[in-house]
Amino acid sequence: MNQTTEQFQATAAFAAMMDNADSLKAFKQSFFFPQHNGNDVIYFCGNSLGLQPKSVPAAIxxxxxxxxxxxxxxxxxxxxxxxxxxxxxxxxxxxxxxxxxxxxxxxxxxxxxxxxxxxxxxxxxxxxxxxxxxxxxxxxxxxxxxxxxxxxxxxxxxxxxxxxxxxxxxxxxxxxxxxxxxxxxxxxxxxxxxxxxxxxxxxxxxxxxxxxxxxxxxxxxxxxxxxxxxxxxxxxxxxxxxxxxxxxxxxxxxxxxxxxxxxxxxxxxxxxxxxxxxxxxxxxxxxxxxxxxxxxxxxxxxxxxxxxxxxxxxxxxxxxxxxDDAGIDNLRKKSITLTNYLEFLLKQLSNISFEIITPENSDERGAQLSLFFKHDGRRIHDEMHNNGIIVDYREPGVIRVAPAPMYCSFADVYRFYEILKNFK
Missing domain, CATH: 3.40.640.10 (Type I PLP-dependent aspartate aminotransferase-like (Major domain))
Structure with missing residues (x-):
C-alpha cells in the first residue's frame, strides 16, 4: 500500500495486486451498491452521499x-x-x-x-x-x-x-x-x-x-x-x-x-x-x-x-x-494511495481534456479529485453515468470523483480509467 507514483502501472493486474495487498479490502462487502446492467456501479460519490452499510436494516x-x-x-x-x-x-x-x-x-x-x-x-x-x-x-x-x-x-x-x-x-x-x-x-x-x-x-x-x-x-x-x-x-x-x-x-x-x-x-x-x-x-x-x-x-x-x-x-x-474496526488512520493511508493511483491513471488519458484542480499534495486533499472541464463537462458526466459510474457535477464545469477507501477498490479506479479511455 506504500506504492509511489513511479511504481504505479496502468494495468488491471496491478490494480488486482494492490487490492490483494489491501488489509481493508473486506469492508467493501459490508455495503450495498446500486446496480448497472447487473453489476455493481463504480461508486465515486461518497463525498455527496455514502453507501448503505449492510448492517443498517437489522439495526433499524x-x-x-x-x-x-x-x-x-x-x-x-x-x-x-x-x-x-x-x-x-x-x-x-x-x-x-x-x-x-x-x-x-x-x-x-x-x-x-x-x-x-x-x-x-x-x-x-x-x-x-x-x-x-x-x-x-x-x-x-x-x-x-x-x-x-x-x-x-x-x-x-x-x-x-x-x-x-x-x-x-x-x-x-x-x-x-x-x-x-x-x-x-x-x-x-x-x-x-x-x-x-x-x-x-x-x-x-x-x-x-x-x-x-x-x-x-x-x-x-x-x-x-x-x-x-x-x-x-x-x-x-x-x-x-x-x-x-x-x-x-x-x-x-x-x-x-x-x-x-x-x-x-x-x-x-x-x-x-x-x-x-x-x-x-x-x-x-x-x-x-x-x-x-x-x-x-x-x-x-x-x-x-x-x-x-x-x-x-x-x-x-x-x-x-x-x-471503529477499520481505523481512520488506516483508511487515510489507503485513501492517499487510492487517490494517487486515480490521479496517475487520469494523467494517462489523452482523449478528453480536463484539469485536475484539487491540490497535488496529498496532505492538502482528501479522497476527492475535482476535474475541471472548460467544455463538455456536463456531457462527460452524463456519459459516465450511462456507463455505470456514479460521480457528481458542480457548476461551473467540475466533475467530482471521490473513491472512498471504506468501499472503493483499486480495481474500481482502474475500471473507471478503462471506461474513460473510450470516451470521445
Missing amino acids: ETELKSWRELAVGGYFGGENPWLYYQDYVSLSMAKLIGAKNNEVTAMNTLTVNLHLLMQSFYKPTKQRFKIIMEAGAFPSDQYAVETLVKINGFSPDEAIIEISPREGEKLIHEEDILSAIKTNANELAMVMFGGMNYYTGQLFNMKRITEAAHEVGAVAGFDLAHVAGNVPLSLHDWDVDFAAWCTYKYLNAGPGATGGLFVHEKHANDIETPRLGGWWGNDEKTRFKMEKGFIPKPLASGWNISTAQVFNMVSLKASLALF
Missing part, C-alpha cells in the same frame, strides 16, 4: 422492535435505551475528529448546528465584528454567515471578508488566509472556514488558521462536511473553538441523518458559555424536575436542544462500528 429493526414492544419504555429499556442514544455515537465520532468524548455530540443537521454554534461564539462589538470565510464556500455556509451578521445589525458587505484564489487560479493560498487574519486583527471576531472546499477538494490547514485567529483574539470554527470520516483530525489539540459536520457523506449515515458537533472543552465545561437552551441539553440531574432555569450540561451535549433523533442516528451508529 432493533429500534422498531423496541418501539413495537416497549413503546415509551424504549427510552429506558430495550437493546439501546433511547434516552442516551446520542452518547452511542459520540465516542466513535470523537476518535475520527481528534476530540475528547465530552467535546462531541450528535444533534440536528449541519446548517442548524452551524447557526446554533455561531450564535454562541459570534460576539460582535462595534469595533470587532468581522468574519473571515472562504470565497466559494458551500451556499448554506454563505447563507448562515450572511444572516448571522444581519441579525446582529451589520451589513454582510462590510462584515464578511471572503478569501479568494488569486487571479487565474482555482486554489486559495494559505498565506492569503493568514495575511487577511493579521490585516483585520483589530476588527476580526471569527474565522468560519470549511475544513475542505466542496468544489476543489482543497483541505485547509485548520491548525494554523486556528492559531492565527487566536493570536488576534478571534475564535475559529469549521464546517467539516467533507472532512469527517475522510481525513484524520486533531481538533482538541489544535484548540479549535467549534466545528460541525454532516454524517451522510463519508460517514454513510443516510440522507438527512443527524449531524455532529464539536465544542472545545474550554467552552463546553463552562456552563456560562452562551447558547440556545433546550430540555435535552439541561443537566441530567435536574432535567426531570421540570423546573424553570436552564442549567446546561458541562459538555458539548449541553448544546443539545431536543430529544435524540433515534431513527436518524441508527444508520450512523451502524456505520461508525465499521470505522
